[in-house]
Amino acid sequence: MLTKRIIPCLDIKNGRTVKGVNFVDLRDAGDPVELAKQYADIGADELVFLDISATLEGRATTLDMVLHVAEQVNIPFTVGGGISSIGDVDALLKCGADKVSINSSAVKRPELVNELSDKFGSQCVVVAIDAKQVDGEWKVHLAGGSISTDIDLFEWAKEVETRGAGEILFTSMNHDGTKNGFANEALAKLSEALNIPIIASGGAGNVQHFIDTFKEGKSDAALAASVFHFGEIPIPDLKKELKANNIEVRL
Amino acid sequence: MKLVIINYGAGNIKSIQFAFKRLGIDAVLSNNPEEILAADKIIFPGVGEASSAMTMLKESGLDKLIPNLKQPVLGICLGMQLLCESTEEGHTKGLGIFRTKVKRFSNDVKVPQMGWNVIKDLKSNLFFGIKENEYMYLVHSYYAEHCDETIAKTDYGINYASALQHNNFYGVQFHPEKSSLAGVKILQNFLEL
Numbered sequence: 291m292l293t294k295r296i297i298p299c300l301d302i303k304n305g306r307t308v309k310g311v312n313f314v315d316l317r318d319a320g321d322p323v324e325l326a327k328q329y330a331d332i333g334a335d336e337l338v339f340l341d342i343s344a345t346l347e348g349r350a351t352t353l354d355m356v357l358h359v360a361e362q363v364n365i366p367f368t369v370g371g372g373i374s375s376i377g378d379v380d381a382l383l384k385c386g387a388d389k390v391s392i393n394s395s396a397v398k399r400p401e402l403v404n405e406l407s408d409k410f411g412s413q414c415v416v417v418a419i420d421a422k423q424v425d426g427e428w429k430v431h432l433a434g435g436s437i438s439t440d441i442d443l444f445e446w447a448k449e450v451e452t453r454g455a456g457e458i459l460f461t462s463m464n465h466d467g468t469k470n471g472f473a474n475e476a477l478a479k480l481s482e483a484l485n486i487p488i489i490a491s492g493g494a495g496n497v498q499h500f501i502d503t504f505k506e507g508k509s510d511a512a513l514a515a516s517v518f519h520f521g522e523i524p525i526p527d528l529k530k531e532l533k534a535n536n537i538e539v540r541l
Numbered sequence: 542m543k544l545v546i547i548n549y550g551a552g553n554i555k556s557i558q559f560a561f562k563r564l565g566i567d568a569v570l571s572n573n574p575e576e577i578l579a580a581d582k583i584i585f586p587g588v589g590e591a592s593s594a595m596t597m598l599k600e601s602g603l604d605k606l607i608p609n610l611k612q613p614v615l616g617i618c619l620g621m622q623l624l625c626e627s628t629e630e631g632h633t634k635g636l637g638i639f640r641t642k643v644k645r646f647s648n649d650v651k652v653p654q655m656g657w658n659v660i661k662d663l664k665s666n667l668f669f670g671i672k673e674n675e676y677m678y679l680v681h682s683y684y685a686e687h688c689d690e691t692i693a694k695t696d697y698g699i700n701y702a703s704a705l706q707h708n709n710f711y712g713v714q715f716h717p718e719k720s721s722l723a724g725v726k727i728l729q730n731f732l733e734l
Contacts, residue, residue, distance in 0.1 A: 291658065291659070291696060292654060292656050292657070292658045292697055293656060293657045293658065293676070294656075295656050295657070330721065335656065335657055336656075357555075360555055360556055360559050361559045361562070362559075362563075364560065364563070364718070364719060364720070364721050364722070364724060364725060365678070365719060365720075365721055366678055366680075366716075366719045383553050384553075384555060385555065386553065386555040386556050386559060387553075388553065388556070388680075388719065408590075410589060411589040411590055412653065412682075413653050413655070413680040413681070413682070414553075456653055456655065456680075457655060485648055485651050485652060486651055486652070486653070487651050487653075487655045487656070510651065510655070510656070511656070540657040540676040
């Protein structure tokens with residue numbers, strides 16, 4: 291049976307991890323390659339690198355980092371952040387990234403999803419959607435959540451699926467950073483409306499939240515950052531708990 | 542050991558090259574017939590769309606070369622599918638090594654299948670030291686139907702062939718280069734065939 295996936299997310303700036311990482315046994319917590327190796331060793335199913343570099347030089351460094359991750363890590367990984375053209379994607383895939391994640395650039399020019407899936411295959415095109423629930427309606431937000439739009443989350447998700455997205459990474463801005471659990475109602479609705487995998491993001495605080503998002507939220511994968519980076523939820527323990535709750539995971 | 546990864550423009554071959562590098566083998570990326578024929582072992586990769594991949598193979602004449610190879614050949618993912626008789630993807634005729642057809646998953650399951658699933662009923666030296674129900678990483682929308690050449694099975698809505706073997710030709714639907722330590726073991730087994 292296909293298992294549910296646990297995905298640590300690393301924020302990268304100029305080729306270094308930025309968000310606080312407090313991992314035991316790391317010589318250099320700022321080195322994404324070492325961190326990625328450690329995550330692969332303890333049973334992470336996949337990794338996501340989010341590039342928040344603001345400069346061209348920073349991005350070039352990230353490309354170099356991607357190459358080093360691919361060289362040393364034997365699990366799949368996705369790279370997102372600032373990707374807006376076929377050329378950007380080509381460069382990342384050539385460096386060994388398995389998937390890319392696009393967000394604002396897809397909203398600005400939805401044809402990009404078609405172009406990428408036609409050229410590289412939908413299996414490597416993840417569309418990340420940041421959305422916020424306001425007065426009962428889920429609206430898509432851009433640029434890391436700072437710009438609101440009138441676009442409905444569910445309509446947008448359906449549209450990118452039709453255009454060839456292979457997977458949706460949905461972050462609830464209402465839940466992100468709260469550690470109060472994932473947006474399971476919206477996630478379940480997405481999972482029922484779409485026929486591609488859905489990654490839950492935003493709100494992980496304890497093991498029960500993961501159990502809930504797989505059971506109630508019908509998520510195919512769950513992504514988190516700080517609870518993993520600070521060792522609050524060790525991945526091996528999390529997976530054992532999921533298994534004990536009859537959720538299929540790779541152990 | 543001379544290992545060639547056939548480079549015909551399809552997919553992410555860097556990861557495969559790196560996986561062998563971790564095993565101490567410098568694999569050569571090539572679409573040159575002489576170089577491919579001179580190799581001890583050959584990897585036939587492929588990610589992307591079947592009909593465009595087949596077009597690229599034909600343009601370089603590799604569609605004629607590959608079926609006549611005598612060395613161990615390992616098709617990975619789309620590479621495995623192109624070694625079958627045909628695939629529903631783009632109504633593409635395959636190279637016809639494995640006597641089976643490739644079909645699209647039904648919409649009763651999410652498509653693509655993306656993630657870790659188990660392989661079982663393992664039947665080849667390729668899986669030496671691999672336990673039944675070992676997890677492998679898979680990303681695909683099309684699957685190979687069972688035939689006499691099935692050497693591993695996986696369930697995803699339907700039970701299908703996740704690995705095939707015919708003489709010196711091996712094919713795996715999963716990505717051993719992305720399947721952690723068990724994947725490494727399979728690549729090592731291939732090198733030792």
